[in-house]
Amino acid sequence: MxxxxxxxxxxxxxxxxxxxxxxxxxxxxxxxxxxxxxxxxxxxxxxxxxxxxxxxxxxxxxxxxxxxxxxxxxxxxxxxxxxxxxxxxxxxxxxxxxxxxxxxxxxxxxxxxxxxxxxxxxxMLGGRRRDAVRAYATGHYFKHGADLEAQYERITAEAAANADRLGAVKAKVGLSLLGYGPDEDVELVRRRVRDAVGPETTLLVDANYAYDAGTARRVGRELDDLDVYWFEEPVPPTDVDGYARLRDALDVRVAGGECHTPPEFDRLFEAGAVDVAQPDLCNAGGLTAGRRIADRAAGAGVPVVPHVWGTPVAIAASLQLIATLPGRPWLEFDSSSNPLREELAPDGFAAGDDGTVAVPDGPGLGVDLDADALDRYRV
Ligand SMILES: [Mg+2]
Missing domain, CATH: 3.30.390.10 (Enolase-like, N-terminal domain)
Known part of the structure; x- marks a missing residue:
């Protein structure tokens, strides 16, 4: 060459x-x-x-x-x-x-x-450990105009459908956006989503740093009882000490990293602040930084499950890294409405009947972008 x-x-x-x-x-x-x-x-x-x-x-x-x-x-x-x-x-x-x-x-x-x-x-990163990656569904967002009961009903119906499809779903908490508080968040997970998806479904909870550390501890203790697999971004990304104290105080795994840069991951690992690290390849420095963070995480004994959000380019890049990671990583599978994700790569990254998504085989990231769709959405 x-x-x-x-x-x-x-x-x-x-x-x-x-x-x-x-x-x-x-x-x-x-x-x-x-x-x-x-x-x-x-x-x-x-x-x-x-x-x-x-x-x-x-x-x-x-x-x-x-x-x-x-x-x-x-x-x-x-x-x-x-x-x-x-x-x-x-x-x-x-x-x-x-x-x-x-x-x-x-x-x-x-x-x-x-x-x-x-x-x-x-x-190029050393070879894949798997040809397909299990996926969990991100979605279950809040919608305009619905009262609290209607929010609960829409979210639980969506979560039940995603649980059937993938077997793993992530609920959003942080109803403070709508003027509610942590009690309504706990109600959403405790009496609504967990009931709707059943005991066999892997249930994750994502707060998008809605809480201070004291509130997050209180919410996290409720999640401990619900067999929630992880509690994501409980506190603001800069609160490394808050993460570390929560990790000590709670049984539920503490996850975070989608807003973190490479030096911030260093601090998270040094402080023993997370059980699961979630670098976003489009945010933390691409594959060069993503692989280095993953190596650091492996040294610290912390599994990596990348944060994934965006177009088929982001999804393909994430799948390439995830294919090489130790353990049993997931693909974060955004099930919310996004024409860019759905149309830029028509062959797409759909989940199979077994709830996994195939790692692309082609050279590079393994994604071909549709030229018409690029023109259609270009601004
Ligand atoms: Mg998140």
Missing amino acids: TGTTVRSVETVALRSEPDEPFGYAQAWVEERTALLVRVETADGGVGWGECWGPIAGSRETIEDFLAPIVEGRDPADVERIHEDLRDRTRAAYQSVVPYPAISGVDLALWDLRGKRRGESVAS
């Missing part, structure tokens, strides 16, 4: 509307947006990446600052390029590294590297 160089680094901003707006502890989701990164080489190869979070910020950072650093480089040097981007932005932005922007570029370079070698990313 002869070397090539990066000719261009471009962003592709996408916007779509879900069937119906939905809410979680921190916000209402009125639109589904994505910022993809398209890297093209001098010989016409194309790699795709994705950035977590708002389009604004990452788009400008990539186009105006990161692209000139990457252009002219050999995409095979992805880890070296990643470190250059991290170090250059750290110096430029008063030590605040824009990890979502770096993530998108990093993922596109891994995709390109794999395509040039004719190898999947999982193969």
